[in-house]
Amino acid sequence: MSLARAGAIMVKDLMSAVLLLGSYSFFLSLVWASQGAVDVAFVEAVVGAGLATVLFLLTLFGTAPKDTRLQRPPPSLITLIIFPLLGVLLLYAAKDLPGFGDPNSPASLHISPTYLEQSYQDTLTPNVVTSVLMDYRSLDTMIETVVIFTAGIACALLLRRQA
Protein backbone atom coordinates (compact mmCIF):
# COMPACT_ATOMS: atom_id res chain seq x y z
CA MET A 1 0.00 0.00 0.00
CA SER A 2 2.71 2.46 0.91
CA LEU A 3 4.60 1.42 -2.24
CA ALA A 4 1.59 2.25 -4.38
CA ARG A 5 1.14 5.54 -2.56
CA ALA A 6 4.80 6.47 -2.95
CA GLY A 7 4.58 5.56 -6.61
CA ALA A 8 1.52 7.74 -7.10
CA ILE A 9 3.53 10.69 -5.85
CA MET A 10 6.97 9.99 -7.24
CA VAL A 11 6.14 8.95 -10.76
CA LYS A 12 6.51 11.67 -13.38
CA ASP A 13 3.86 10.54 -15.81
CA LEU A 14 0.39 11.70 -14.80
CA MET A 15 -1.36 8.65 -16.26
CA SER A 16 0.64 6.12 -14.24
CA ALA A 17 0.19 8.29 -11.14
CA VAL A 18 -3.58 8.01 -11.51
CA LEU A 19 -3.45 4.25 -12.03
CA LEU A 20 -1.20 3.81 -9.01
CA LEU A 21 -3.62 5.92 -6.99
CA GLY A 22 -6.36 3.48 -7.94
CA SER A 23 -4.30 0.53 -6.73
CA TYR A 24 -3.50 2.41 -3.51
CA SER A 25 -7.21 2.90 -2.98
CA PHE A 26 -7.85 -0.78 -3.53
CA PHE A 27 -5.17 -1.80 -1.01
CA LEU A 28 -6.68 0.66 1.44
CA SER A 29 -10.02 -1.11 1.12
CA LEU A 30 -8.26 -4.40 1.98
CA VAL A 31 -6.80 -2.74 5.09
CA TRP A 32 -10.27 -1.66 6.14
CA ALA A 33 -11.69 -5.11 5.58
CA SER A 34 -9.00 -6.45 7.90
CA GLN A 35 -9.97 -3.87 10.53
CA GLY A 36 -13.57 -5.07 10.54
CA ALA A 37 -15.08 -2.32 8.42
CA VAL A 38 -16.45 -4.36 5.52
CA ASP A 39 -19.02 -1.77 4.43
CA VAL A 40 -16.39 0.92 4.23
CA ALA A 41 -14.14 -1.46 2.30
CA PHE A 42 -16.88 -2.13 -0.26
CA VAL A 43 -17.59 1.55 -0.74
CA GLU A 44 -13.90 2.38 -1.05
CA ALA A 45 -13.34 -0.38 -3.60
CA VAL A 46 -16.32 0.71 -5.71
CA VAL A 47 -16.31 4.49 -5.32
CA GLY A 48 -12.69 5.21 -4.42
CA ALA A 49 -10.82 2.71 -6.56
CA GLY A 50 -13.41 2.54 -9.34
CA LEU A 51 -15.26 5.79 -9.77
CA ALA A 52 -12.46 8.16 -8.73
CA THR A 53 -10.01 6.47 -11.11
CA VAL A 54 -12.54 6.67 -13.93
CA LEU A 55 -13.08 10.38 -13.24
CA PHE A 56 -9.32 11.03 -13.21
CA LEU A 57 -8.85 9.09 -16.45
CA LEU A 58 -11.74 10.91 -18.16
CA THR A 59 -10.16 14.22 -17.21
CA LEU A 60 -6.77 13.12 -18.49
CA PHE A 61 -8.19 11.88 -21.79
CA GLY A 62 -10.19 15.09 -22.10
CA THR A 63 -7.29 17.39 -21.37
CA ALA A 64 -3.61 17.00 -21.73
CA PRO A 65 -1.88 14.14 -23.47
CA LYS A 66 1.15 16.38 -24.24
CA ASP A 67 1.22 18.07 -20.89
CA THR A 68 1.56 14.99 -18.72
CA ARG A 69 5.34 15.01 -18.23
CA LEU A 70 5.80 16.94 -15.02
CA GLN A 71 8.71 18.91 -13.78
CA ARG A 72 9.15 18.85 -10.05
CA PRO A 73 9.94 22.18 -8.42
CA PRO A 74 12.40 22.25 -5.53
CA PRO A 75 10.50 22.83 -2.27
CA SER A 76 10.87 26.26 -0.77
CA LEU A 77 12.48 26.86 2.60
CA ILE A 78 9.18 27.64 4.32
CA THR A 79 7.67 24.27 3.41
CA LEU A 80 10.83 22.50 4.54
CA ILE A 81 10.52 24.17 7.93
CA ILE A 82 6.76 24.04 8.40
CA PHE A 83 5.99 20.46 7.41
CA PRO A 84 8.30 18.67 9.90
CA LEU A 85 7.08 21.09 12.56
CA LEU A 86 3.47 20.22 11.76
CA GLY A 87 4.32 16.53 11.87
CA VAL A 88 5.97 16.80 15.28
CA LEU A 89 3.03 18.79 16.62
CA LEU A 90 0.56 16.19 15.35
CA LEU A 91 2.60 13.31 16.77
CA TYR A 92 2.88 15.12 20.10
CA ALA A 93 -0.89 14.76 20.40
CA ALA A 94 -0.60 10.95 20.27
CA LYS A 95 -0.28 10.68 24.04
CA ASP A 96 -3.87 11.77 24.56
CA LEU A 97 -5.40 9.37 22.07
CA PRO A 98 -6.76 5.90 22.90
CA GLY A 99 -4.55 3.01 21.85
CA PHE A 100 -5.10 1.04 18.66
CA GLY A 101 -7.77 -1.61 19.14
CA ASP A 102 -8.61 -0.51 22.66
CA PRO A 103 -12.13 -1.79 23.51
CA ASN A 104 -12.49 0.92 26.18
CA SER A 105 -11.67 3.85 23.93
CA PRO A 106 -14.09 6.77 24.37
CA ALA A 107 -15.50 6.31 20.88
CA SER A 108 -16.65 2.78 21.74
CA LEU A 109 -18.13 3.52 25.14
CA HIS A 110 -20.69 6.28 25.11
CA ILE A 111 -23.55 5.50 22.72
CA SER A 112 -22.19 2.85 20.39
CA PRO A 113 -23.02 -0.22 22.60
CA THR A 114 -26.61 0.98 22.69
CA TYR A 115 -26.77 0.97 18.90
CA LEU A 116 -25.26 -2.51 18.75
CA GLU A 117 -27.64 -3.90 21.37
CA GLN A 118 -30.86 -2.21 20.31
CA SER A 119 -30.64 -2.07 16.55
CA TYR A 120 -32.08 -5.52 15.85
CA GLN A 121 -35.15 -4.88 18.00
CA ASP A 122 -35.63 -1.48 16.40
CA THR A 123 -34.96 -2.18 12.75
CA LEU A 124 -34.91 -5.99 12.25
CA THR A 125 -31.63 -5.72 10.33
CA PRO A 126 -28.63 -7.79 11.46
CA ASN A 127 -26.16 -5.42 9.78
CA VAL A 128 -25.77 -2.58 12.27
CA VAL A 129 -24.07 -0.25 9.77
CA THR A 130 -27.03 -0.55 7.43
CA SER A 131 -29.54 0.05 10.18
CA VAL A 132 -27.73 3.17 11.38
CA LEU A 133 -27.22 4.52 7.87
CA MET A 134 -30.68 3.82 6.51
CA ASP A 135 -32.83 4.06 9.64
CA TYR A 136 -31.46 6.07 12.53
CA ARG A 137 -29.55 8.49 10.29
CA SER A 138 -31.75 8.23 7.20
CA LEU A 139 -32.26 11.99 6.99
CA ASP A 140 -28.49 12.48 6.83
CA THR A 141 -28.28 9.95 4.04
CA MET A 142 -31.08 11.69 2.16
CA ILE A 143 -29.39 15.07 2.38
CA GLU A 144 -26.13 13.43 1.31
CA THR A 145 -27.81 12.55 -1.98
CA VAL A 146 -28.64 16.25 -2.30
CA VAL A 147 -24.90 16.98 -1.98
CA ILE A 148 -24.12 14.48 -4.73
CA PHE A 149 -26.88 15.94 -6.90
CA THR A 150 -25.41 19.41 -6.45
CA ALA A 151 -21.99 18.09 -7.40
CA GLY A 152 -23.48 16.52 -10.52
CA ILE A 153 -25.16 19.78 -11.50
CA ALA A 154 -21.90 21.67 -10.95
CA CYS A 155 -20.01 19.20 -13.17
CA ALA A 156 -22.64 19.45 -15.89
CA LEU A 157 -22.55 23.25 -15.82
CA LEU A 158 -18.75 23.32 -15.92
CA LEU A 159 -18.44 20.87 -18.76
CA ARG A 160 -20.98 22.50 -21.08
CA ARG A 161 -19.50 22.91 -24.53
CA GLN A 162 -20.77 26.40 -25.32
CA ALA A 163 -20.10 27.83 -21.87
Next chain:
Amino acid sequence: MFDAIFAVLQRPNFLTFVIIFLWGFYIMVTRYNLVKKLIGMYLVQTSVIFFLVSISAKEGATVPILLSITEPVQAANYANPLPHVLTLTAIVVGVATLGVGLALCGAIYRKYGSLDEQKILEKLE
Protein backbone atom coordinates in the same frame (compact mmCIF):
# COMPACT_ATOMS: atom_id res chain seq x y z
CA MET B 1 10.79 12.76 25.14
CA PHE B 2 11.02 8.95 25.16
CA ASP B 3 7.53 8.99 26.60
CA ALA B 4 6.22 10.75 23.54
CA ILE B 5 8.03 8.43 21.11
CA PHE B 6 6.75 5.38 22.96
CA ALA B 7 3.21 6.79 22.88
CA VAL B 8 3.47 7.22 19.11
CA LEU B 9 4.79 3.70 18.58
CA GLN B 10 1.88 2.31 20.57
CA ARG B 11 -0.52 3.96 18.14
CA PRO B 12 0.60 2.88 14.66
CA ASN B 13 -2.73 3.99 13.20
CA PHE B 14 -2.08 7.58 14.23
CA LEU B 15 1.46 7.45 12.85
CA THR B 16 0.14 6.21 9.50
CA PHE B 17 -2.49 8.93 9.51
CA VAL B 18 0.10 11.65 10.12
CA ILE B 19 2.38 10.34 7.37
CA ILE B 20 -0.34 10.10 4.70
CA PHE B 21 -1.89 13.41 5.76
CA LEU B 22 1.37 15.38 5.64
CA TRP B 23 2.42 13.70 2.41
CA GLY B 24 -0.83 14.60 0.65
CA PHE B 25 -0.77 18.12 2.06
CA TYR B 26 2.82 18.53 0.90
CA ILE B 27 1.83 17.46 -2.62
CA MET B 28 -1.03 19.96 -2.61
CA VAL B 29 1.28 22.79 -1.61
CA THR B 30 4.36 22.13 -3.74
CA ARG B 31 3.32 20.59 -7.08
CA TYR B 32 2.34 22.83 -9.99
CA ASN B 33 0.12 20.45 -11.92
CA LEU B 34 -3.54 20.78 -10.96
CA VAL B 35 -4.35 17.07 -11.30
CA LYS B 36 -1.38 16.29 -9.06
CA LYS B 37 -2.83 18.68 -6.49
CA LEU B 38 -6.11 16.78 -6.64
CA ILE B 39 -4.23 13.52 -6.06
CA GLY B 40 -2.80 15.14 -2.92
CA MET B 41 -6.28 16.17 -1.82
CA TYR B 42 -7.48 12.61 -2.29
CA LEU B 43 -4.61 11.35 -0.12
CA VAL B 44 -5.59 13.78 2.64
CA GLN B 45 -9.19 12.57 2.47
CA THR B 46 -8.21 8.92 2.68
CA SER B 47 -5.88 9.63 5.60
CA VAL B 48 -8.66 11.17 7.68
CA ILE B 49 -11.02 8.33 6.77
CA PHE B 50 -8.32 5.81 7.68
CA PHE B 51 -7.96 7.43 11.09
CA LEU B 52 -11.71 7.35 11.77
CA VAL B 53 -12.00 3.69 10.76
CA SER B 54 -8.99 2.66 12.82
CA ILE B 55 -10.57 4.30 15.89
CA SER B 56 -13.54 1.97 15.52
CA ALA B 57 -11.41 -1.20 15.60
CA LYS B 58 -11.50 -3.25 18.79
CA GLU B 59 -9.14 -5.98 19.89
CA GLY B 60 -10.66 -9.37 19.03
CA ALA B 61 -13.86 -7.91 17.61
CA THR B 62 -15.56 -8.93 14.39
CA VAL B 63 -17.47 -6.98 11.74
CA PRO B 64 -20.60 -5.16 13.00
CA ILE B 65 -23.07 -7.69 11.60
CA LEU B 66 -24.92 -9.55 14.32
CA LEU B 67 -24.02 -13.23 14.41
CA SER B 68 -27.13 -14.32 16.28
CA ILE B 69 -30.43 -12.48 16.41
CA THR B 70 -31.85 -14.30 19.39
CA GLU B 71 -29.12 -13.98 22.02
CA PRO B 72 -28.42 -10.63 23.69
CA VAL B 73 -25.59 -8.73 22.00
CA GLN B 74 -22.20 -8.31 23.64
CA ALA B 75 -21.02 -4.95 22.36
CA ALA B 76 -17.34 -5.78 22.93
CA ASN B 77 -17.52 -8.54 20.29
CA TYR B 78 -18.35 -6.21 17.43
CA ALA B 79 -16.43 -3.28 15.97
CA ASN B 80 -17.90 0.15 16.60
CA PRO B 81 -20.35 0.79 13.72
CA LEU B 82 -20.76 4.55 14.09
CA PRO B 83 -17.42 5.67 12.55
CA HIS B 84 -18.11 3.29 9.66
CA VAL B 85 -21.36 5.08 8.87
CA LEU B 86 -19.63 8.44 9.12
CA THR B 87 -16.87 7.38 6.74
CA LEU B 88 -19.30 5.90 4.21
CA THR B 89 -20.81 9.36 3.85
CA ALA B 90 -17.37 10.96 3.82
CA ILE B 91 -16.05 8.73 1.02
CA VAL B 92 -19.01 9.40 -1.26
CA VAL B 93 -19.02 13.15 -0.63
CA GLY B 94 -15.23 13.22 -1.05
CA VAL B 95 -15.43 11.61 -4.46
CA ALA B 96 -18.23 14.01 -5.42
CA THR B 97 -16.05 17.01 -4.57
CA LEU B 98 -13.18 15.34 -6.43
CA GLY B 99 -15.43 15.12 -9.49
CA VAL B 100 -16.23 18.82 -9.27
CA GLY B 101 -12.50 19.59 -8.95
CA LEU B 102 -11.71 17.50 -12.01
CA ALA B 103 -14.49 19.21 -13.96
CA LEU B 104 -12.94 22.55 -12.98
CA CYS B 105 -9.60 21.24 -14.26
CA GLY B 106 -11.22 20.34 -17.56
CA ALA B 107 -12.79 23.80 -17.87
CA ILE B 108 -9.46 25.47 -17.04
CA TYR B 109 -7.70 23.36 -19.63
CA ARG B 110 -10.19 24.31 -22.31
CA LYS B 111 -9.72 28.01 -21.54
CA TYR B 112 -5.95 28.16 -20.98
CA GLY B 113 -4.62 25.10 -22.77
CA SER B 114 -2.59 23.82 -19.85
CA LEU B 115 -2.92 22.26 -16.44
CA ASP B 116 0.34 23.74 -15.16
CA GLU B 117 -0.19 26.43 -12.58
CA GLN B 118 2.71 28.59 -13.76
CA LYS B 119 1.68 28.52 -17.42
CA ILE B 120 -1.86 29.47 -16.40
CA LEU B 121 -0.53 32.38 -14.35
CA GLU B 122 1.56 33.53 -17.31
CA LYS B 123 -1.50 33.50 -19.54
CA LEU B 124 -3.52 35.40 -16.95
CA GLU B 125 -1.11 38.31 -16.99
